[in-house]
Amino acid sequence: MGLTYQSTGQLTTREMFDAKSDNCDYIIALAGNPNTGKSTVFNALTGLRQHTGNWPGKTVQRAEGNYIYKSHRYRLIDLPGTYSLLSNSADEEVARDFICFARPDATIVVLDATCLERNLNLALQVMEITNKVVVCVNLIDEARRKKIQVDAAKLSERLGVPVVSTAARSNEGLPRLIELVSDVASKRVCPKPQPVSYSKDLEEAIARLEPRVRDVIGKDINPRWLTLRLLDGDTRLLQAIENHLNAGRTAPVVHGRRRDYSNGA
Amino acid sequence: MSDTITLNCLGNGSIALVKEVVAEGLTRRRLLDLGLVPGTKVEVIRRSPVGDPIAFNIRGAVIALRREVAGKVLVSPWG
Amino acid sequence: MAHKTLTPLLEEAQKIAGPHQGQFRDSIVTGIYRTAEQIAGDVVSHTSTKRQDLDRQIDNIITSPVWGFPVMFGVLAVVFWVTIAGANVPSGILATGLFWIEARLTDLFMALNTPGWLHGFLVLGVYRSLAWVISVMLPPMAIFFPLFTLLEDLGYLPRVAFNLDHFFHKAGAHGKQALTMSMGFGCNAAGIIACRIIESPRERLIATLTNNFVPCNGRFPTLIALVSIFIAGSVSLSLSSAVATLAVAGLVVFGIAVTLSISWLLSKTILRGEPSSFTLELPPYRKPLVGQVLVRSVLDRTIFVLSRAIVIAAPAGGLIWILANTTVGDASVLSILAGWLDPLARFMGLDGFILLAFILGLPANEIVLPILIMSYVCGGAMTELASLTDLRHLLVDQHGWTWLTALCTMVFSLCHWPCGTTLFTIQREQHNWRWTLLAAMIPTTVGVIICMLINNLVRAIGLV
Incomplete structure (x- = not known):
């Protein structure tokens, strides 16, 4: 292939991992569409123990933070919010390369409960790259107000990965999310994503x-x-x-x- | 399913089914990734104060497209 | 070790795909969406869509042909008004407190019998510029940034981009430039980083090169102070915040107009090309998490910008004091430098000290006004500057400012080279010193030309 290394223009795995992976036990990626409350989940899990760049990276910058659960240290990496991983925009490449090359111990995919169909597009794409996925159906408080019900158990069965409903702004469901992430990261649970069947x-x-x-x-x-x-x-x-x-x-x-x-x- | 028109020709409030995306390259990828695959139901929600861009309901999200981009999506009016 | 390569696999894939490769691409996307559709159909149940109707009704107003632009202008004005009106009192209190401390520091230095130059350098130079930066900048930032973050979280900014896209399209630029421009109100360096959301390199460059035409938070205090003194000062007190607000909003609209014109010019000359496709989500409105907004905007934006300003203002303050107090013959170095700049500056409606303050303010826009005041004060009789009235006295009575001087200073503040941090950021994002240089040249040229035009036109008509 005629492409030079430079022309791929993306962060290398190493650069992305300058995240000082030495003092944590697990690395967890946080993926999701824009506007799904992903930052709220991130903030709720990491509190103020986070590094952001010069800007509270809504979409453009890498943010990372830590949390501790049952005496293990988890480093949470907030990936850029994207609709897809296929279009080769800078954001999508960062998210895709991180999941693919840095191989986080678990990837949380945050979905908007009020707009599940669109959001599942990304979840299915992530699940094609890695099986270590926990799906977080967020904004269920919004969904309740809009009279939308999401059956998390059925969703988990259909996807083949753990699913938890959350309302990150009121902390609802987050303890369960942390538990599921720990199960997947420690390999106590090994999700088996249902493959997408194509034409x-x-x-x-x-x-x-x-x-x-x-x-x-x-x-x-x-x-x-x-x-x-x-x-x-x-x-x-x-x-x-x-x-x-x-x-x-x-x-x-x-x-x-x-x-x-x-x-x- | 007889008449085919482009997405930008639909009036506000109308609904159509995607037949084909006629763009090439990156634009095509983008439009497909937004969920504009054949058979998708699209609703025209509104136009910006000056008429362009146009906002559509595509698979549950409100997405704005410029008129010329929407012109690359062939649809058939529905209902 | 063998170099792993995918080339044979790719060749095989192409053989298998044959002429169908394009179709495979479609099949992949279609397959995933179909699956998503089926799963969502199975697990989601709706009973009502009332809430979405409310969102649509709000959008009916804020993106309507009649109300869209007035609402936008109104929101902008309210944000500025709250910032201006709300910052006055805490600014005054901070200034009083910090200058009281300055007096005590002076007492201390006198009691310790320290040499005059040490007191001058540390107290009148370093400390005083710090006090200025904190009292002038902290209150408006602590109000502006949370308000802006609230608008962001509420989902209003994408609607702004939706309303304005047509103009950016006409200018050959990307609709998301409206978003990067809005970020620029907070901090231009942040606006430059935000330009990454624009994928087309051509349009990203346009957004980068024109970001500086919206005033950042380091320049708002300068604009607000000058507006308060000169424009609002001429009307009754009850009206002054309102008039000041309108004037600042007017300057911002002027900045947006310049942004669009220069974007258009760039896309017709050195950055020619077709506008790329553009998609923008208009997310549902969400009630922002006020607590989180406060914490994040204070931690991430206010403290960051303020600490940067302090780190830069302290040594700059010391340097200015040295320049102002080192004499060659009977003039200070500062006034000699200002004297050299004076002819050009006068032609632009400024004076040598003002232009010098902009040049010395390269590290951070926040310190332009403090530098100016210091360089005026060091030669003059005033020792303390506690209020805007004192500032007015200093500028108008002692240094002959007219409303034209203020106007030209404001225009030049809006259109001149970006601050050091922004230039550094542009270099880091673009990896090409030519673009960085151009990012400095373009606004400077525009500023010089507009200031000259305004100054000479106004004088020719005889308004001053």
Whole structure:
């Protein structure tokens, strides 16, 4: 591929992980559409123990904060709010690359209960990259006012990942969210996302290519997801993946705890 | 399902079904990612004070598109 | 170790996809949305949509052809009025308190028999500029930033972008530039960072190069002080905050007009190109979390901007005092420098000290007015400056300011080089010193030209 490293223009995993991963036990990503109350969830979980850039990064900047649950330290990384992970905008690439390359111990996807269908689009995309997902159906207080009911148990069954309803502004459901995140991060619970089923042509193409992808890449990156990206011909992403694969061989992509992990723990 | 028009031609309050997105490249990706895939129901909500852009209800969210972009979405009026 | 490459896999994928690659892309998106649709259909049940109707009714007003723009102007005016009217009293109290401390510090230095230059440098230079920055800036910021964050959280800003997009479109710019511009009211450096939400590099550059035309929080106090003295000072006291508000809002509208004109000019010349597609969500209105807004806007915005101002103002204050008190022959270095600038400055309706204050204020716009006052005061007889009345006395009676001087100073404050932090941010975002240089050149050129025009026109007509 003719793209240079520079031209992918994105933060490298290492840069993104300058988050001093040494003094925390788990790294948790927080994804979601814009306007889902994601920042409220973030603020409610981390309180004032957070680093933001020069601006309270509503959409543009990285924010991170810590919380402690049952004597484990969790670092929460607030990803940019996006509708999708497919369009290659800067925000979407940051979010996608973080989930894909930094491999957080769990990813919380915040959904707006009043607009579930649109929000599920992002959740399904995240679940194609990683299985370690906890879905947080937020703004259920708004939904109640609008007389909208969301059946969280059924949603969890359909998606194959833990689901919790929350109203972050009044702290409702957040203790349960923290518990579910801890279950997934510590591998006590291993979510099995239901794959999206595509059109017949596409599924056939996936079936042909996926075994080859498995052979070449191993389990480092979800093979079905990578197969889809190959069929899509998303060269910018593929370049980023190539960089990631090769960076991982010459230098530890992530410092500290992560290195031990990849050395066979 | 006979007559096909572009999204920007619909009046406020009307509803239509998406037939096809005729844009290319990034614009096409954007529009699809917004949920404008064939068969999607779209409602025209309002126009800005000067008539452009136009706000649509697309899958539960209110999204504003410039007139020329909305012109890249073929729809058939519904109901 | 072998270099891993995906190229063979990609080739294989292309073979499998054949001519259908475009269709696969559509199938992927369609598949995901279909799945989302089915799941949502199964787990969500509606019983009413009354609430959404309320949102629509609000939007009917604030984006209506009749009321859209008046409401926008009104909201802007209310925010400025609350800031101006609300900041007066705490500003006065802070100033009184801080200058009382200055007097005590002076007593202390006298009691300790310290040399005059040390007292001058530390108290009259460093401390006094700090006191100025805090008393002038803290109250308006502590009011403005929370108000702005409230509007943001409420969901009003996207409606502003919706209303204004047409004009940005006509100017060849991106609709989200209305949002980055709004951010610029808080801090231009933050506005520059916010330009990342604009994906097209061309339009992002336009937004970056013109962001400085909206006054940031460091410049509002200067504008507000000058407006209060010169425009509001000429009407009765009860009307003065209202008039000041209108004047500041007028300046902001002027800034927006300049933003649009320069954006248009750029998109017709060095940044030619088609406007890119633009999508903007108009989210449902939400009741903001007032407590959270207060905490976050105070912590993230107010303290950040204030601490930056203090870090820069303290050494600058010391430097100005040295410049004002180091003499060559019988003139201070400061007045010599001002003297060199004076002819150009006069032609622009300013004077040498004003232009010098803008130049020395490069590190932070907040300190332009304090520098000016200090450089006036160091040569004059005044030792303390507790109120706007004293400021008026200093400017008008001792240094011959007219309303034209004030107007030109305000225009130049609106249109001149961005502060050091903003320039640094532009460089960091664009990685190209040419754009950074241009970001400084464009507003400066505009400011110089407009000031010259205003000054010479007004004088030619004989209004002053």
